[in-house]
Amino acid sequence: MIFKRRVGTLSVYLLLAAFAFAFLVPVAMMLFGSFKPDDQVLVQAARSGSLLPAEFGWFNYRDVFARVPFTRYLFNSAFISVCIVAGGLLVNSLAAYAFARLQWPGRDWLLLVVIALMIIPLEAIAVPLFYEVTLLGWRDTYWVQIIPFIANAFSIYLFYTFFLGLPRELEEAARIDGAGPWRIFFRIVAPNAKPVFATVAILSFLTQWGALLWPLMVTHSEAVRPLPLGIATFYSLPPLQWGDIFAFGVMMVTPVLLIFVLFQRWFVQGVATTGVKG
Amino acid sequence: MASVELRNISKRFENGTWAVKDIALTIEDGELVVLVGSSGCGKSTLLRLLAGLENASEGEILIDGKKVNQQTPQQRNVAMVFQNYALYPHMTVRGNLEFPLHMSHTAKDQIKARVGEIADMLQLSEIMDRRPGQLSGGQRQRVAMGRALVRDPSVFLLDEPLSNLDASLRAQIRAEISRIQKRLKTTSLYVTHDQVEAMTLGDRVVVLDHGELQQIGTPQELYQHPKNSFVAKFIGSPGMNILPSELIDRGDGRLGVNLGGQQISLVLERQAYEKLVPYSGQDVYTGIRPEAFACAPRQASFELKANVEAVEFIGHETLAYLSLPGAGQVHTDQLSIARLPGQFNKPNADAAVFYIKPEALYFFNQAGRNILIEGTGDR
Incomplete structure (x- = not known):
């Protein structure tokens, strides 16, 4: 019996280890490859199976800074992502609150539209959207990369479901205490909805950080282009140097990792309902 | 402080159901009125x-005589x-305590003083x-009261505030609420489903059922003169036993009651007799409070035979579950309950004899209205 259970546990762990290995290998390859001379990046890994660099150096990183304006790309990506995340948290949470709690004509119908919008991918509307921003004269700016992505159906939906689960009495108590809808939202609802704010922030940040198609369509100068377009230039900029690409990749992923570590405490915190019974 | 008046208040939900219907109620300045009823009766909606x-x-x-239908909770100062x-x-x-004061733009030093006072x-x-x-149930309860009282409201509303507390704490906080209310003399409306809470706390008690007002009165009035069988069953612990019966006029102020096949002869005061006589020959309901049953004969009491189906000994008294011979099927929900002092043992014989005084009987017509107080119009 005990033996059987142990074998069961062992096989589960082996399976998990195999998955973890499969997921970690590309990341490890990127990390170690970024410190290897170009000729060793692929060759050595394939030949000896060893990931660790034979000779270690920062040369690929220096190369990246020499070949492309990395800091510019980094700033652009950070600026665009932060604007979208900050604006998105405000706009989408307010919209969701209106859907979840306020009474207004057409509310249920519009909510259906929002839910339906979730299934439309950017690729499907990229061309009409492109015409629209061209008409507005927004091409090759920050705004063209920010404004279309602030309002987001999926974020609204996430906020909406969370707000529905918040105890209504908290808001009623605040109403009786004399707070209006804005105050109720900012002083009572938002502070008790940290987990969903964190979730939406992480999800939308990740999406924007990796965005490639839209910036490629609407920007052409390096002054406003984000990191994914930066890394893409390496593929068209001969000679093809994998070490540089890996170094760029490491520098592109690190901020995301940091953000995730920073927010994950809230991410896993769960629903805060401690003020209400129990 | 303020008086409250509800004039024929009705609330209909979007799905067409009436939550409360035509409620008229006045709460005097400084009075504590308790709204009581089973769940879904509309008491919380009224609040x-x-x-x-x-x-x-x-x-x-x-x-305070001013119509507030269109006012916000803050403007109403509730x-x-x-x-x-x-x-x-x-x-x-x-x-939590400061929040209502911040909302009303109270000056900082006043907030500090007021919060300190309430604390x-x-x-x-x-x-x-x-x-x-990080607080216990009782502490949370006190904080909730503090937050409500901190801005000195005109009307203090409590929605089943004790239902999440355990029994001993409930009694303690109930006393505390009563003490604070008496000290502050804030006009208060208290909602509960617990009739013991209602009877012990309220200056007056309002009984609601299905959104309709059944009776308003002091706890004594509700207990002694229930207007209908709902109030009679609801007030009292356990509530009144209501038994199907038939009235027979024997003339000369004497009235027969056929109670589950047992003939009881009552000699009544003229006023009671005159009210009951029109119902002779008709099916009515007879009400007997559990505490009206006695094991030994008392002056002018009549006998009632009943089978004792079960007994529950609860220390200072015993609850006996009775079925009347000939009164049909025995279902637990149809058993009558007698509340007897001390210990009462289930008799070996089929039936036990109980003694009841005629003045302890209540009579309700088919519509459930108390025949003896019908037409007196107190509400």
Whole structure:
């Protein structure tokens, strides 16, 4: 019996280890490859199976800074992502609150539209959207990369479901205490909805950080282009140097990792309902 | 402080159901009125209407003689304690107490003074920097009361504030609520489903059923003169036994009652006799309070034979579950209950004899109205 259970546990762990290995290998390859001379990046890994660099150096990183304006790309990506995340948290949470709690004509119908919008991918509307921003004269700016992505159906939906689960009495108590809808939202609802704010922030940040198609369509100068377009230039900029690409990749992923570590405490915190019974 | 008047208040929900119907009620300045009824009877809705959390479909709400139907809760200056307390989880106790004062733009030094005063009164000073999640049930309850009282409301509303507490704490806080209310003399409306709470707390008690007002009165009035069989069954612990029976006029102020096949002869006062006589030959309901049963004969008492189906000994008294021979099937929900002092043992014989005084009987017509007080019109 005990033996059987142990074998069961062992096989589960082996399976998990195999998955973890499969997921970690590309990341490890990127990390170690970024410190290897170009000729060793692929060759050595394939030949000896060893990931660790034979000779270690920062040369690929220096190369990246020499070949492309990395800091510019980094700033652009950070600026665009932060604007979208900050604006998105405000706009989408307010919209969701209106859907979840306020009474207004057409509310249920519009909510259906929002839910339906979730299934439309950017690729499907990229061309009409492109015409629209061209008409507005927004091409090759920050705004063209920010404004279309602030309002987001999926974020609204996430906020909406969370707000529905918040105890209504908290808001009623605040109403009786004399707070209006804005105050109720900012002083009572938002502070008790940290987990969903964190979730939406992480999800939308990740999406924007990796965005490639839209910036490629609407920007052409390096002054406003984000990191994914930066890394893409390496593929068209001969000679093809994998070490540089890996170094760029490491520098592109690190901020995301940091953000995730920073927010994950809230991410896993769960629903805060401690003020209400129990 | 203020008086409250509800003029023919009705609330109809969007799906067409009436939550409360045509309620007229006046609460005097400084009075504590308890709204009692089983769950879903509309008592919480009535409270929410008064608070301004819901809009009335019909009727007028007046606070201090001023119509407030269109006013916000803050303009009405009402405060409310919620069943689940609804403390703000992200604020400390101090933050919770200060919040209503911040909302009314009270000056900082006044906020400090007022919060200190309330904290002293409710013994919260030790826990001012804790968050609701770190408090016990009783402490949360006191914070909720403090938050309601801190801005000196005209009307104090309590929605089943004790239902989340255990029995011993409930009695303690009930006493505390009563003490604070008497001290502050704030006009209060208290909602509960627990009739013991209603009877012990209320200056007056309002009984609601299916959104309709059944009776308003002092606890004594409700207990001694229930207007209908609903109130009779609801008030009292356990409630009144209601038995199908038939009245027979024997003339000369004497009335026969056929109670489950047993003939009981009553000699009544002229007034009672005259009210009951029109119902002779008809099916009525006879009500007997559990505490009206006695094991030994008393002056002028009549005998009632009953089978003792079960007994529950609860220390100072015993509850005996009775079925009347010939009164049909025995279902637990149809058993009558007698409340007998001390210990009472289940007799070996089939039937036991109980003694009841005629004046302890109540009579209800088919519509459930108390025949003896019908037409007196007190409400």
